[in-house]
Amino acid sequence: MTLKEYVKDRTVFLLINFILFIIISGIMILVGVNIQIVFLIFCIWFFPLIIYVLIEYFKQKTFYNEITSITENLDQKYLLPEVMKEPETVEGKALYEVLRQANKDMHEHVKSYRDRENEYREYIETWIHEIKTPIASTRLIIENNHSNVTRNIKEEVKKIEEYIEQVLYYSRSNNVSKDYLIKEVSLAGLVRSVIKRNSRDFISKGISIDLEKVEGTVFSDAKWLEFILNQLIGNAIKYIRERDGKVIIHTVQNENNIVLTIEDNGIGITEKDIHRVFEKGFTGENGRKFGKSTGIGLYLCKKLADQLGLGLTITSKIGEGTKVSIIFPLGSVVFMQ
Amino acid sequence: MSKIVIIEDTETIREELKTFLITYGFDAVAPTNFENIIQETLNEAPDLILLDINLPIFDGYYICREIRKQSDVPIIVVTSRDNEMDELMSMNLGADDFVTKPYNTQILLARIETILRRVQGSSMRDTVVYNDLKLNLSNGSVTYKGEKAELTKNEIKILSCLYKNKGKIVSRDDLMDFMWNADVFVDDNNLSVNVTRLRKKLEALGMEKNIETRRGLGYILP
Numbered sequence: 001m002t003l004k005e006y007v008k009d010r011t012v013f014l015l016i017n018f019i020l021f022i023i024i025s026g027i028m029i030l031v032g033v034n035i036q037i038v039f040l041i042f043c044i045w046f047f048p049l050i051i052y053v054l055i056e057y058f059k060q061k062t063f064y065n066e067i068t069s070i071t072e073n074l075d076q077k078y079l080l081p082e083v084m085k086e087p088e089t090v091e092g093k094a095l096y097e098v099l100r101q102a103n104k105d106m107h108e109h110v111k112s113y114r115d116r117e118n119e120y121r122e123y124i125e126t127w128i129h130e131i132k133t134p135i136a137s138t139r140l141i142i143e144n145n146h147s148n149v150t151r152n153i154k155e156e157v158k159k160i161e162e163y164i165e166q167v168l169y170y171s172r173s174n175n176v177s178k179d180y181l182i183k184e185v186s187l188a189g190l191v192r193s194v195i196k197r198n199s200r201d202f203i204s205k206g207i208s209i210d211l212e213k214v215e216g217t218v219f220s221d222a223k224w225l226e227f228i229l230n231q232l233i234g235n236a237i238k239y240i241r242e243r244d245g246k247v248i249i250h251t252v253q254n255e256n257n258i259v260l261t262i263e264d265n266g267i268g269i270t271e272k273d274i275h276r277v278f279e280k281g282f283t284g285e286n287g288r289k290f291g292k293s294t295g296i297g298l299y300l301c302k303k304l305a306d307q308l309g310l311g312l313t314i315t316s317k318i319g320e321g322t323k324v325s326i327i328f329p330l331g332s333v334v335f336m337q
Numbered sequence: 338m339s340k341i342v343i344i345e346d347t348e349t350i351r352e353e354l355k356t357f358l359i360t361y362g363f364d365a366v367a368p369t370n371f372e373n374i375i376q377e378t379l380n381e382a383p384d385l386i387l388l389d390i391n392l393p394i395f396d397g398y399y400i401c402r403e404i405r406k407q408s409d410v411p412i413i414v415v416t417s418r419d420n421e422m423d424e425l426m427s428m429n430l431g432a433d434d435f436v437t438k439p440y441n442t443q444i445l446l447a448r449i450e451t452i453l454r455r456v457q458g459s460s461m462r463d464t465v466v467y468n469d470l471k472l473n474l475s476n477g478s479v480t481y482k483g484e485k486a487e488l489t490k491n492e493i494k495i496l497s498c499l500y501k502n503k504g505k506i507v508s509r510d511d512l513m514d515f516m517w518n519a520d521v522f523v524d525d526n527n528l529s530v531n532v533t534r535l536r537k538k539l540e541a542l543g544m545e546k547n548i549e550t551r552r553g554l555g556y557i558l559p
Contacts, residue, residue: 129417129418132417132438132439133347133350133417133438134349135438135439136347136350136417136438136439136440137347137349137350137353138439139439139440139441139442140349140350140353140354140356140357140442141349141353143353143357143442144353144356144357144360151510161439180421181421181422181425192520195517195522196517196518196520199513199514199517199518199522200514202517202522203510203513203514203517203524203525206524206525208524209522211522221421222421223421
């Protein structure tokens with residue numbers, strides 16, 4: 001708010017004063033009052049008026065400057081009415097009251113949505129918990145009745161499990177603190193357990209793996225990491241070329257981070273798609289070709305990695321393969337969002 | 338034969354798990370009445386207990402605590418909750434291991450065997466005998482009529498898998514699954530090479546009838 005703007009806002013008020021003064025001084029000059037007296041009246045009239053306008057201007061300017069700067073510094077802008085001093089002017093009070101009302105209403109609105117979302121998420125988690133029992137029995141039945149048919153069913157059941165796991169992590173992806181336990185995780189152990197989970201695919205597609213250079217430990221949540229890694233390795237398997245497929249997993253220890261890289265010699269991702277692979281629902285050319293992509297896997301990986309404070313990068317060359325790296329920062333405490 | 342008590346309220350899982358464990362040579366008992374479950378379990382004098390968490394009447398944590406008061410029998414908690422907190426709580430209450438549903442049955446089996454081996458002393462379970470062939474799992478050697486040979490890690494895994502299924506054909510796929518579950522990520526060619534090598538080692542010891550190949554089906558230890 002500049003002085004010019006403020007004065008412009010008061011134009012009518014000042015104009016009326018001027019017109020009044022001109023009329024009065026006109027009358028005074030007509031009846032032969034001394035011009036000096038007219039000037040004196042001008043001073044008596046306008047000096048306090050201008051002082052008043054200026055004082056009001058500075059008062060308002062400080063008030064609005066204060067709330068603007070508070071708002072700018074606030075992380076959550078809607079908290080303004082809670083933070084600001086209650087103003088003394090009538091206009092300020094009215095503004096304050098309106099802000100508070102609007103805020104209160106907004107909170108109620110948000111709360112109703114939040115409740116609804118929580119309810120839904122709780123339902124999903126209970127449901128996942130329930131569905132695991134029939135899956136566990138199915139697995140046991142398959143194990144007790146070994147045949148080629150059940151072997152195929154086992155494969156399908158495994159896919160169902162993966163999708164269910166994805167739902168679980170999706171529903172949890174906005175709320176880390178509920179299910180989060182930091183402990184020492186051995187990268188070699190983690191990689192091995194994920195490889196084991198996907199062993200059937202590796203064996204049946206004849207994909208060779210090289211885990212020679214995986215070492216190091218990080219502090220993180222093992223379950224979340226395993227989920228991320230499983231998605232990444234799952235992708236590597238999915239988009240690998242038939243025959244002489246190869247997955248190389250290795251770690252590089254840098255001064256302030258450990259980088260775990262999963263490299264495959266699959267079909268690769270085109271350049272125009274690569275920047276968008278972490279977007280939700282983005283399937284790209286490969287997704288269309290293979291028709292199996294949901295566009296959720298990598299999006300979720302990125303989201304979870306962000307929450308865990310990890311970096312996730314992807315590079316690819318069409319026809320040559322894809323490299324995905326998870327970057328674990330070292331030496332500093334990683335804060336949760 | 339080790340006795341395992343399965344405390345599980347879902348009927349299908351209970352029965353199938355029982356069948357599964359019996360197939361693998363355990364004496365499995367699965368009580369169906371949960372009112373007196375703690376006493377009933379202890380009366381069976383099991384070597385190991387598989388315990389679900391969500392149960393009618395008492396929950397798994399309570400049962401675990403009560404059993405611990407009276408017995409040191411190994412307990413593996415099996416649950417569909419996959420929360421780290423549940424794991425922590427189970428361990429604090431005295432469980433020996435924690436497996437989440439739906440579990441890989443081979444992994445469950447491996448965990449059961451590990452715990453039993455630890456509890457029952459290693460000497461007993463580390464050596465298995467098959468037709469005069471003594472297989473020592475801990476130092477990776479085989480002895481046949483006084484002759485001794487060293488085996489590699491892969492060869493031991495192959496031999497122990499075939500031994501577990503002795504008299505039955507083990508398909509190459511199953512053998513691969515077994516190896517991969519044991520952290521040995523071999524490929525198809527590698528497996529053939531290992532089997533051939535193993536067979537030669539056994540022949541060199543003078544064991545004529547060892548691993549047989551059934552074309553198109555797999556391997557068998559007759």
